Amino acid sequence: MHILSFPEEATPFELRAQVREIQEQAWPSPPGAAAPPDAPAHDPALRPLSMLLVDDGTVVAALDILSKEIVHAGGAYAAGGLSTVVTRRETRGRGHGRRLVAAARETMRERLLDLGLFTCDSPLRAFYESAGWAVLPGAVLIGGTPESPFPSDRPGFDKVTMAAFFSPEARQAEALFHESRIELYPGEIDRLW
Secondary structure (H helix, E strand, O other): OEEEEEEHHHOOHHHHHHHHHHHHHHOOOOOOOOOOOOOOOOOHHHOOEEEEEEEOOEEEEEEEEEEEEEEEOOEEEEEEEEEEEEEOHHHOOOOHHHHHHHHHHHHHHHOOOOEEEEEEEHHHHHHHHHOOOEEOOOOEEEEEOOOOEEEOOOOOOOEEEEEEEOOHHHHHHHHHHOOOEEEOOOOOOOOOO
16 A cells, blocks of 8 residues: 555546545535546645555545645744545545545645644544644634635534644744634635635
8 A cells, every 4th residue: 555646636537536436425416516537626726735545556545735825823834734534435444544644744744834734523533633633722714715704613513623833933833823713714615625
């Protein structure tokens, strides 16, 4: 088993088709509304990087890293986040997703991002913690756009914010992210990445 990484638009068609298949397992589209395998899933402005765990030509887990510059508490940071984390149904429970999520964390560090931030459903907290991520206490990510904000604490959501601080500047500023509202604003396509 090995991990392959591609800019989203450069992911080979046969692998992208498998990723779409397992995404449809996890999050079924309404009848007739499934996107074609070669359609981009993310806003290109967020520089999507697809990471795939592949076993003998079969994608067993996949995720995308999205990234952008954010400003928080007067500081500017290169931030990345996880999106569309998924494992093939018949291979779940074997540590494949954990391995890929941990590798994504290291990829963000290697790409010289200052920090990684994303939300997950509360029941998935322990899974992400087991892959090296930490809960960012009291933090709320504000997605969408400034004109149409999409906060992670909106009614009906049960989200926690996960984070990792990579650069010395980000580690020094970590406390400023606790108990705060972080203006992520990834846009209308990836509303909360």
